[in-house]
Structure formats: C-alpha cells, structure tokens
Amino acid sequence: xxxxxxxxxxxxxxxxxxxxxxxxxxxxxxxxxxxxxxxxxxxxxxxxxxxxxxxxxxxxxxxxxxxxxxxxxxxxxxxxxxxxxxxxxxxxxxxxxxxxxxxxxxxxxxxxxxxxxxxxxxxxxxxxxxxxxxxxxxxxxxxxxxxxxxxxxxxxxxxxxxxxxxxxxxxxxxxxxxxxxxxxxxxxxxxxxxxxxxxxxxxxxxxxxxxxxxxxxxxxxxxxxxxxxxxxxxxxxxxxxxxxxxxxxxxxxxxxxxxxxxxxxxxxxxxxxxxxxxxxxxxxxxxxxxxxxxxxxxxxxxxxxxxxxxxxxxxxxxxxxxxxxxxxxxxxxxxxxxxxxxxxxxxxxxxxxxxxxxxxxxxxxxxxxxxxxxxxxxxxxxxxxxxxxxxxxxxxxxxxxxxxxxxxxxxxxxxxxxxxxxxxxxxxxxxxxxxxxxxxxxxxxxxxxxxxxxxxxxxxxxxxxxxxxxxxxxxxxxxxxxxxxxxxxxxxxxxxxxxxxxxxxxxxxxxxxxxxxxxxxxxxxxxxxxxxxxxxxxxxxxxxxxxxxxxxxxxxxxxxxxxxxxxxxxxxxxxxxxxxxxxxxxxxxxxxxxxxxxx
Numbered sequence: 001x002x003x004x005x006x007x008x009x010x011x012x013x014x015x016x017x018x019x020x021x022x023x024x025x026x027x028x029x030x031x032x033x034x035x036x037x038x039x040x041x042x043x044x045x046x047x048x049x050x051x052x053x054x055x056x057x058x059x060x061x062x063x064x065x066x067x068x069x070x071x072x073x074x075x076x077x078x079x080x081x082x083x084x085x086x087x088x089x090x091x092x093x094x095x096x097x098x099x100x101x102x103x104x105x106x107x108x109x110x111x112x113x114x115x116x117x118x119x120x121x122x123x124x125x126x127x128x129x130x131x132x133x134x135x136x137x138x139x140x141x142x143x144x145x146x147x148x149x150x151x152x153x154x155x156x157x158x159x160x161x162x163x164x165x166x167x168x169x170x171x172x173x174x175x176x177x178x179x180x181x182x183x184x185x186x187x188x189x190x191x192x193x194x195x196x197x198x199x200x201x202x203x204x205x206x207x208x209x210x211x212x213x214x215x216x217x218x219x220x221x222x223x224x225x226x227x228x229x230x231x232x233x234x235x236x237x238x239x240x241x242x243x244x245x246x247x248x249x250x251x252x253x254x255x256x257x258x259x260x261x262x263x264x265x266x267x268x269x270x271x272x273x274x275x276x277x278x279x280x281x282x283x284x285x286x287x288x289x290x291x292x293x294x295x296x297x298x299x300x301x302x303x304x305x306x307x308x309x310x311x312x313x314x315x316x317x318x319x320x321x322x323x324x325x326x327x328x329x330x331x332x333x334x335x336x337x338x339x340x341x342x343x344x345x346x347x348x349x350x351x352x353x354x355x356x357x358x359x360x361x362x363x364x365x366x367x368x369x370x371x372x373x374x375x376x377x378x379x380x381x382x383x384x385x386x387x388x389x390x391x392x393x394x395x396x397x398x399x400x401x402x403x404x405x406x407x408x409x410x411x412x413x414x415x416x417x418x419x420x421x422x423x424x425x426x427x428x429x430x431x432x433x434x435x436x437x438x439x440x441x442x443x444x445x446x447x448x449x450x451x452x453x454x455x456x457x458x459x460x461x462x463x464x465x466x467x468x469x470x471x472x473x474x475x476x477x478x479x480x481x482x483x484x485x486x487x488x489x490x491x492x493x494x495x496x497x498x499x500x501x502x503x504x505x506x507x508x509x510x511x512x513x514x515x516x517x518x519x520x521x522x523x524x525x526x527x528x529x530x531x532x533x534x535x536x537x538x539x540x541x542x543x544x545x546x547x548x549x550x551x552x553x554x555x556x557x558x559x560x561x562x563x564x565x566x567x568x569x570x571x572x573x574x575x576x577x578x579x580x581x582x583x584x585x586x587x588x589x590x591x592x593x594x595x596x597x598x599x
Contacts, residue, residue: 064200077165080140081162082131084238085122088232089231139169174292175261177205180299183200247481255289259596260280279457280566281473312570316452323450326391343381344363354445369520383437386440396498398470459471538553552582567590
C-alpha cells in the first residue's frame with residue numbers, strides 16, 4: 001500500500017515538472033520569437049499589448065430612442081458636436097509645448113471660451129476622456145459647425161470633435177409632458193429586455209409612458225487604448241464603437257409643433273405667469289400642437305419638493321364661468337331655454353348668497369347676452385330648472401369629468417399604450433344631489449366640486465366644432481425605426497361618452513354664443529386681433545393655503561369663419577381683483593398662431 005502511494009507521488013511530481021517546463025518554454029518562445037508580431041485585430045505587437053491595461057472610453061449616445069416634433073425637430077435626443085479630450089501620448093504629455101502647439105491651444109481656448117491656462121490645467125495629466133463641459137448643467141459644450149471644423153483642423157493631440165446625443169437642452173421649459181430620466185433600479189435593469197447598459201429610465205411624462213419603446217440596444221462610445229500609466233499608446237487612434245443595429249433606437253414623432261411651443265413659452269414668461277397652462281389643439285382633429293405648463297422645469301435638474309415637473313395642463317382646476325358652456329348645453333338639450341329668452345339681473349340672485357361680480361346689475365337681458373357678459377343670475381336660473389343628472393350628463397357628453405386622451409390596446413407590443421397617462425379626469429359632482437338647488441347653482445357657474453383640466457377645456461371646443469363629437473387629444477402620431485422606415489402609424493380616434501353626445505344644433509348655438517362674448521361681452525379686448533375669435537372667460541374663486549385666490553381662464557377658437565385652432569389659457573393663483581391675464585395671454589397666443597400660419 002505504501003509502495004503504491006509512493007509511485008503515485010513520483011509520477012504526479014514528474015507530470016507537474018513536465019507541465020512547468022512546457023510553460024517556461026512557451027513563455028520564452030513568446031518573449032523571444034513573437035514579441036514583434038502584431039496581434040490580430042490591433043496595430044500593436046505582442047510586446048506592446050502587454051503594456052495595455054484597458055481602454056478608456058466615454059459614452060456619446062446612450063442608445064435611447066428619440067422624440068421629435070411633428071416636423072422632425074428634436075425634442076429629446078438631439079445630436080450636437082462637442083470637443084472630446086483624451087489622454088495624450090506619453091511623449092507628448094511630457095514634452096514642452098512648442099510655439100506652434102501653443103498657438104493652436106490658444107485658438108482652441110478661444111473657441112471653448114476659456115483661458116489658455118484653464119485649458120491646459122484641465123488637459124494636462126488627463127487620464128480619463130473628457131467631453132468639454134458647457135458650464136451650465138451636465139451637457140458638454142455645443143460647437144457650431146464652423147467651430148467644429150476649426151477644432152478638427154487644429155489637429156491637437158488627443159482632441160477630437162465628436163457627435164454627442166444630448167437628451168435635453170439644459171434650459172427650463174414648459175414641456176412637462178416630456179418627463180425626465182432617473183437612475184434605474186436594479187430590478188428595472190434586470191427586467192429590461194435590452195439590458196439598460198446605460199442605466200437611466202423614464203420617470204415621468206412621455207419618457208415614462210413610452211419607456212418600452214425608448215429603450216435602446218446598446219450605447220455608442222468613443223475610446224482609446226492606454227498603457228499602465230494611463231497615457232494613450234503611441235499611434236493609438238481614437239475610435240468610435242456603436243451597436244450597429246439599423247432598426248434601433250426608435251424614433252417617436254409627436255404632434256407637437258416645437259416652434260409654436262417655444263413661442264408660447266416665451267409669451268407666458270414675458271407675461272409674468274407664475275402658475276398655469278396653455279393648450280393649443282388642431283381644430284381639425286384634436287391633435288396637441290402645444291402644451292405649456294408653468295412654472296417651468298429643467299428635466300436635468302428635478303427638484304423633489306418644488307413640483308415644477310407637474311403638468312398643469314393635465315391637472316384639474318376650478319373652471320369658474322367657462323363651465324357655463326356646459327350649463328347652456330344642458331339647458332338647450334333639455335329644451336328649457338333659447339338664446340332669445342329674457343331674464344332680469346339685479347346684481348343679486350336672492351338665494352344661496354349668489355351675486356354677479358361686485359354686485360353688478362345687468363338689468364334686462366337675453367340668455368345669449370347673459371352668456372356674453374357671464375351673468376350669474378341667468379345661469380343660476382337655468383340651473384334651478386335642471387337636474388343634477390342633466391348637468392352631469394352634458395358635461396360627460398362634452399368630454400369633461402372623464403379621461404379623454406388618446407390610447408390604444410395591444411399596440412406596438414404593449415397591452416395599453418397611453419402616452420398622457422398622468423391626465424386627471426376631473427369632477428362635476430363629488431356626490432350627485434339632484435334635489436339640492438344650491439349645489440346645482442354653484443355647479444352651474446363652475447364652482448363647488450367642478451374641476452376640469454386645460455386639455456379638457458380646449459378639447460371641449462374641438463367637440464363643439466365637430467358638432468358634438470368628442471375626439472381624443474393625440475400627442476404621439478408615428479413610430480419609426482432608426483433607418484426611417486415606419487414601424488407603425490397611430491391614427492386619431494373618438495372618445496365618446498356612454499351617455500351619448502349633444503346635438504349638432506346645440507353645438508352650433510354654443511359656438512355662436514362664444515362669438516358674442518368677443519363682440520359684446522367679457523372678451524371685447526380681443527376685437528383687435530388679426531383673426532376674428534370666439535371664446536368664453538372664467539374667473540374661479542379658490543383658496544390656496546387658506547388665502548382667497550382666483551383662477552383666470554379664457555378658452556376659444558379661431559378664426560371664426562374657418563377654425564384652425566382651439567386654445568385654453570389658465571392663469572392660476574392670482575389675487576382677487578387682478579387684471580384678467582388669461583384673456584390677454586389668449587389673444588397673444590392667437591396673434592402668434594396667425595403669424596405662424598402666414599395669414
């Protein structure tokens with residue numbers, strides 16, 4: 001037994017010795033005979049490759065899908081040119097800067113808007129690639145095409161001009177419908193079909209609702225090979241590596257008109273609007289051409305406490321007198337009034353503590369005139385003839401008090417595709433009290449429990465322009481592959497109520513009443529606009545932290561003779577008695593629309 005063990009040890013030792021000898025001979029052969037032979041797929045001999053520790057890279061494009069406006073202009077994912085700095089070759093890093101190189105670097109510093117000393121401080125000893133920062137936000141500095149050409153022509157060691165996919169522009173805007181990105185959780189990364197190699201995921205807005213379509217298949221990076229000291233290998237080029245998939249990332253085309261969106265954002269900011277929203281819909285189909293929310297937000301710097309990312313265009317607010325459109329619709333449909341019916345307003349209704357603003361007595365007036373001057377007495381009288389169910393039914397038939405935005409089932413591999421998932425349905429009655437006259441009266445003038453969104457308010461106008469047919473506002477119209485081939489078109493559709501619709505005759509009457517608001521009533525300041533307009537004003541009483549405040553509304557359409565747009569403007573949280581900023585903003589928006597239409 002002991003002899004057997006000794007034999008096993010002997011033969012095992014002999015085998016191990018033979019293996020070590022083979023390894024030594026192999027290493028000697030590699031070192032002496034193959035050291036100058038180039039390694040396949042590289043430009044370096046084996047001896048040089050031994051010095052390479054790793055690649056140093058920087059991400060140029062996360063591979064995330066891009067969002068565009070209706071004209072193909074980028075909304076999220078714009079490609080810009082930027083200056084990329086890589087570690088210098090060891091000899092260049094240690095050599096003194098020649099006069100010719102200094103002149104080039106000084107010119108580069110001028111292009112980047114820094115001093116020569118600042119440039120050299122960032123560049124010297126660089127061990128990781130650097131996309132030159134812009135000085136504002138997280139984005140690299142954007143170069144104009146002329147600047148990009150000049151930097152590339154300078155031929156400075158380790159400096160290249162490269163395309164960078166900038167997700168957002170770095171400025172605050174009113175495009176909360178875009179949403180923003182945040183770090184993906186471990187679970188999201190694990191469950192992602194594409195692996196989320198750049199672990200950012202949509203957290204709100206379209207970035208969240210369209211996340212399955214926006215995920216890419218890998219990122220694009222620029223890289224260089226470095227030695228053990230972090231210097232770029234001599235003769236090592238700076239390369240770009242991309243997934244090379246002709247179909248991804250996807251391109252998603254919205255119905256938004258970027259130039260119009262930007263124009264309205266400027267108007268709202270110049271008007272000093274702090275809180276509110278503006279929505280512009282295409283009168284022909286209900287598509288969303290602009291949706292501005294205030295206060296503005298920067299998707300690159302989201303404040304967890306500020307709430308700037310909330311899309312006020314989708315949040316329900318007290319509507320005030322614009323809701324009189326619903327009351328008028330309910331009364332006309334029930335056949336209990338006509339535009340010519342006479343009423344008398346003493347300034348005070350005599351019940352429920354209701355009066356016209358400042359107790360103003362309108363005297364004898366028709367229902368049409370009462371609508372034009374927004375007389376509370378007229379609409380309180382109508383409300384007492386109606387039931388709560390009739391008011392509720394008319395509101396639902398006009399697309400209020402319910403979800404109306406575009407959606408589709410089993411589309412693009414998703415069980416439900418609903419881009420505007422954050423839309424609030426609003427309310428008409430929290431509890432339906434058909435026999436409570438006070439509840440009906442307060443509801444009829446847009447107070448009490450009534451809440452509607454600016455999107456619903458604008459879409460109500462589109463509904464009237466289509467004879468009572470409710471369309472679903474659409475913000476996403478087409479999805480295409482990276483090569484431009486259409487993956488799927490997403491046509492518009494209707495959003496009918498189970499209660500039915502109002503009649504075309506009632507819709508026509510309401511449209512004519514809205515024109516009277518501008519020619520004779522609360523919207524007379526709009527008579528000087530380029531296009532003839534029609535609309536309805538509203539001032540709603542609210543409480544903000546126990547302090548009386550007002551919501552100011554104006555909604556309308558134009559031009560009256562051939563409507564192109566439906567617009568809602570909401571200015572929130574203003575002091576009672578303040579000038580009606582919503583009417584003025586509405587007029588400015590239509591002036592912009594008329595200019596952009598070339599009419």
